[in-house]
Amino acid sequence: MNKIREALPESIITIDDFSSKHYEHGGHGAHIQVIVYDKIFNKKSLPEQHKIIYKILSKELSNGELHALRIKTGSLTNE
Amino acid sequence: MNKRLKKHIDELVNKNKVFLFMKGTPNEPKCGFSAKAVSILNNTGVEFGYFNVLENQEVREGIKEYGNWPTIPQIYFKGNLIGGCDILMELEENKELKKTLELE
Numbered sequence: 001m002n003k004i005r006e007a008l009p010e011s012i013i014t015i016d017d018f019s020s021k022h023y024e025h026g027g028h029g030a031h032i033q034v035i036v037y038d039k040i041f042n043k044k045s046l047p048e049q050h051k052i053i054y055k056i057l058s059k060e061l062s063n064g065e066l067h068a069l070r071i072k073t074g075s076l077t078n079e
Numbered sequence: 080m081n082k083r084l085k086k087h088i089d090e091l092v093n094k095n096k097v098f099l100f101m102k103g104t105p106n107e108p109k110c111g112f113s114a115k116a117v118s119i120l121n122n123t124g125v126e127f128g129y130f131n132v133l134e135n136q137e138v139r140e141g142i143k144e145y146g147n148w149p150t151i152p153q154i155y156f157k158g159n160l161i162g163g164c165d166i167l168m169e170l171e172e173n174k175e176l177k178k179t180l181e182l183e
Contacts, residue, residue: 046169047148047162054149061149068112069150071165 004036007056011038012076029067035074042075049073084141091138092155095128097180100142100153102133109133112164116152119167125180156180 004013014035034053041049050071060066092098097120103109105117120127132139132151139151146153146160154161161167161179170176177183 046166047160050162050166051147058149072169 003056003060004034004053008036008038008040008052010076011036011040013037029064031068031070032066033070033072035072037074037076039076041073042077044075046073080141080144084137085145088138088141088145089158091128091130093158095126096157097125097127098155099127099129100132100138100151100155101129102131102151104131105129110151112150113152116154116164116167119164119171119176120154122171123177123180123182125182 004011016033016035017030018033019030036053040052044052050073053071053073054061054069057066057069061069091100099105099113099116099120101108101110101113101116103113105121108114108117117129130138132142142151142153143149146155148160148163150163152164154163154167156179161170167176170179
């Protein structure tokens with residue numbers, strides 16, 4: 001959450017941690033859903049939008065801290 | 080990524096119009112996200128090729144670099160990455176998936 005906030009200071013962020021529902025996996029790593037709205041996503045394709053989030057969280061994804069990450073992104077307008 | 084591996088993945092993603100890198104097989108997915116991707120693709124009726132990354136560690140790691148995408152499943156259309164499970168779900172919810180896959 002803080003990492004996304006640092007990288008995208010003006011975004012609207014919602015984070016849901018549903019790790020506990022996935023105990024059947026054996027409890028490795030967190031299962032997180034992030035919903036992020038930011039102007040940076042305007043006019044970007046969905047894969048480009050998700051890649052921005054993946055990049056921000058690349059360390060946590062590669063070291064196993066984050067086992068599963070669900071992403072939803074959307075653009076924001078100035079209005 | 081070495082040239083041989085890149086060529087191998089190039090060939091895979093262009094083998095079928097729609098191509099899925101997944102854990103397990105469509106009949107026996109080994110991960111909830113791969114299972115979800117299969118079910119969404121099946122719902123569209125589209126024919127798709129697949130590769131089980133659990134059977135090939137080199138492709139499993141290589142596809143992350145190839146797609147510049149850190150997770151599996153990955154769905155390709157005409158050789159281009161559409162995204163992972165979340166994007167498929169979103170396209171389906173927004174009724175955009177069939178258009179994206181040129182089914183309508």
